[in-house]
Amino acid sequence: MPRRSSGLPVAATVLALSIGAGLAVGAAMKSAPRRPPDSAPGRTARRSHFGGYQVAGRTVTIDAPRSRIFQMWRDPNRLTDFMEGLAAVQVSGDSVTWVVQSPDGRFPVETRLVEERPDEALAWRSAEGADIQIEAKVQLRDAPAGRGTEVEAHVAWRPQGGIVGHWAAMLRGTDPAIRGKQDLKRLKMLLETGEIATSANRKGDD
Amino acid sequence: MRALTWHGKHDVRVDTVPDPQIVNPRDAIIEVTATAICGSDLHLYDAVIPGLQPGDILGHEFMGRVVETGPKSTLKKGDRVVVPFTISCGACFFCGQGQFSACDNSNPVEKQEASELLYGHAVSGLFGYSHMTGGYPGGQAEYVRVPFSDVGPIVIPDGIPDEQVLFLSDILPTGWMAAENCDIQPGDTVAVWGCGPVGLFAIQSALLMGAHQVIAIDHYPGRLDLARGLGAKVIDYTQTHVLEALMEMTGGIGPDAVIDAVGMESHGFAPDRIMDAVKQKIGVGADNIHALRMALMAVRKGGRVSIPGVYGGMADKFPMGALMEKGLQVRTGQTHVQKYTRELLHRILEGEIDTTFLISHRLSLEDAPTGYRNFHGKQNEWTKVVMTPGAASGPAQGGDHG
Ligand SMILES: NC(=O)c1ccc[n+]([C@@H]2O[C@H](COP(=O)([O-])OP(=O)(O)OC[C@H]3O[C@@H](n4cnc5c(N)ncnc54)[C@H](O)[C@@H]3O)[C@@H](O)[C@H]2O)c1
Ligand SMILES: [Zn+2]
Ligand SMILES: [Zn+2]
Numbered sequence: 001m002p003r004r005s006s007g008l009p010v011a012a013t014v015l016a017l018s019i020g021a022g023l024a025v026g027a028a029m030k031s032a033p034r035r036p037p038d039s040a041p042g043r044t045a046r047r048s049h050f051g052g053y054q055v056a057g058r059t060v061t062i063d064a065p066r067s068r069i070f071q072m073w074r075d076p077n078r079l080t081d082f083m084e085g086l087a088a089v090q091v092s093g094d095s096v097t098w099v100v101q102s103p104d105g106r107f108p109v110e111t112r113l114v115e116e117r118p119d120e121a122l123a124w125r126s127a128e129g130a131d132i133q134i135e136a137k138v139q140l141r142d143a144p145a146g147r148g149t150e151v152e153a154h155v156a157w158r159p160q161g162g163i164v165g166h167w168a169a170m171l172r173g174t175d176p177a178i179r180g181k182q183d184l185k186r187l188k189m190l191l192e193t194g195e196i197a198t199s200a201n202r203k204g205d206d
Numbered sequence: 207m208r209a210l211t212w213h214g215k216h217d218v219r220v221d222t223v224p225d226p227q228i229v230n231p232r233d234a235i236i237e238v239t240a241t242a243i244c245g246s247d248l249h250l251y252d253a254v255i256p257g258l259q260p261g262d263i264l265g266h267e268f269m270g271r272v273v274e275t276g277p278k279s280t281l282k283k284g285d286r287v288v289v290p291f292t293i294s295c296g297a298c299f300f301c302g303q304g305q306f307s308a309c310d311n312s313n314p315v316e317k318q319e320a321s322e323l324l325y326g327h328a329v330s331g332l333f334g335y336s337h338m339t340g341g342y343p344g345g346q347a348e349y350v351r352v353p354f355s356d357v358g359p360i361v362i363p364d365g366i367p368d369e370q371v372l373f374l375s376d377i378l379p380t381g382w383m384a385a386e387n388c389d390i391q392p393g394d395t396v397a398v399w400g401c402g403p404v405g406l407f408a409i410q411s412a413l414l415m416g417a418h419q420v421i422a423i424d425h426y427p428g429r430l431d432l433a434r435g436l437g438a439k440v441i442d443y444t445q446t447h448v449l450e451a452l453m454e455m456t457g458g459i460g461p462d463a464v465i466d467a468v469g470m471e472s473h474g475f476a477p478d479r480i481m482d483a484v485k486q487k488i489g490v491g492a493d494n495i496h497a498l499r500m501a502l503m504a505v506r507k508g509g510r511v512s513i514p515g516v517y518g519g520m521a522d523k524f525p526m527g528a529l530m531e532k533g534l535q536v537r538t539g540q541t542h543v544q545k546y547t548r549e550l551l552h553r554i555l556e557g558e559i560d561t562t563f564l565i566s567h568r569l570s571l572e573d574a575p576t577g578y579r580n581f582h583g584k585q586n587e588w589t590k591v592v593m594t595p596g597a598a599s600g601p602a603q604g605g606d607h608g
Pocket of ligand 2: 244
């Protein structure tokens with residue numbers, strides 16, 4: 001059985017985001033637990049702040065091999081197929097720019113690919129000096145008994161400064177946890193059924 | 207096209223709305239030749255199921271001809287098909303287990319939030335129902351966009367009248383699954399609350415599955431007659447103490463299995479029902495579970511409880527003690543229609559199952575509001591309404607039993 005990060009305590013899971021100073025400090029500031037850690041992923045902790053960061057994540061099981069799912073996340077042309085409000089993704093070397101479509105227009109979020117383990121994990125962190133401080137990670141594990149792949153995505157971000165407005169606009173009032181979960185479900189639909197379900201009765205309807 | 211649209215409690219209208227189009231690759235467009243009103247539609251008509259929006263097209267029991275296909279549809283133009291009311295992808299974990307009404311991929315992601323919140327998990331897509339189940343435009347219309355048309359619709363050979371196969375879309379498999387969930391053993395008594403279409407098909411199925419006797423409970427003489435015609439014993443709950451009668455009719459043991467084919471809008475003047483009805487009306491999320499309470503009290507120790515009747519919210523005064531102390535088993539759910547259509551079509555073609563005996567009225571789709579009003583208000587005579595799009599408006603054509 002592959003080691004599951006869900007077996008790690010809160011602090012370790014947050015650190016497993018392999019994040020820079022912000023989160024590490026956040027984890028260290030966390031008061032010593034009065035009880036032994038449980039088996040749940042750190043982000044399901046009752047508290048919602050990890051230092052200055054907010055963390056959200058979700059796991060979805062997709063009936064597809066890890067390699068196929070990894071390809072989807074690695075291919076800038078496919079990301080826009082299932083990530084809502086994403087206009088384009090530009091890749092050059094390690095640098096990955098996410099062009100986000102907001103009601104105020106498009107704006108780029110510059111990140112670096114900080115981890116790549118083929119068919120296992122990918123992580124991106126906002127570029128140094130970027131307006132938005134964000135870190136996202138996708139991990140793939142074999143689901144039990146041939147049920148496919150458990151796809152876990154989580155995001156840690158530091159809401160700050162003038163950027164909050166932008167960020168909020170980008171999310172159009174939606175909680176990033178919900179947004180991320182919905183993206184994962186779209187990915188699941190695309191891989192399992194070849195399309196994304198809609199109740200629209202005509203092309204272009206909502 | 208013309209379609210029956212919902213505008214609020216007891217307000218449905220036939221409107222002209224845009225025709226549907228192929229949107230996704232696996233879609234097909236069906237031209238509807240027959241469509242029915244279901245007891246589930248009455249929950250929408252009474253506005254006790256949340257998540258409808260004015261203008262929504264209702265209807266989830268329909269069949270017709272394929273007029274357009276998406277590139278990944280396996281249907282051909284001209285195919286005659288019955289469409290299951292449950293929308294299922296055929297590829298997810300649940301569809302793989304035959305649990306089609308639990309499909310993970312048919313409810314649009316944004317619409318999944320409500321049921322995740324209310325039920326802990328997102329439910330699948332259904333035609334012509336709540337936006338919680340996707341808000342898919344329904345089949346009381348001239349045309350329907352059918353997603354996943356390569357796995358849902360069942361192709362019907364020509365020469366078989368619509369009315370013989372239409373109910374494969376919902377109530378026939380629903381009655382069948384309700385009986386199957388009773389796990390019927392030799393010598394078993396099955397008691398069925400509700401002699402609407404679902405109850406009637408459950409009675410027919412339970413007898414086919416070898417029940418020793420089926421006891422049907424309702425208060426409409428017309429509907430009880432239909433049950434009697436199928437071979438059931440009947441109890442009119444306005445005349446008889448149901449629990450006592452059931453004990454006496456089962457040698458003091460109680461029914462081995464019970465079926466609640468009433469759902470969240472139980473009738474009658476029992477005090478618990480009136481309390482429930484008041485709470486339902488003021489919208490505190492309490493369903494009316496009177497029939498279910500009776501069923502739980504009636505069923506024998508270690509017996510089986512099958513609940514095809516629809517519930518949407520919370521229940522008060524649920525007899526939890528009876529459930530636990532008697533060691534009951536409960537099975538329920540929206541029907542896994544796709545799991546049963548092939549077998550049931552075969553049984554229809556073999557003449558083992560008649561589906562037409564309960565049709566009481568035939569209308570033009572143009573007269574759908576009349577159909578709703580009477581199927582809701584005159585249940586003794588109006589047992590099942592079948593409508594034809596395109597037909598001229600006119601008085602209802604009676605059924606076989608007058
Ligand atoms: N599980 C599913 O997939 C599924 C599919 C179709 C319908 N349904 C549900 O099944 C239920 C029945 O559907 P239907 O089309 O037969 O509806 P219906 O309204 O025609 O029939 C309900 C019957 O129950 C009777 N009844 C009401 N209160 C009663 C009581 N206290 N005791 C005994 N009988 C009582 C009514 O007189 C009526 O004859 C509804 O809740 C409907 O939503 C579920
Ligand atoms: Zn129905
Ligand atoms: Zn499915």
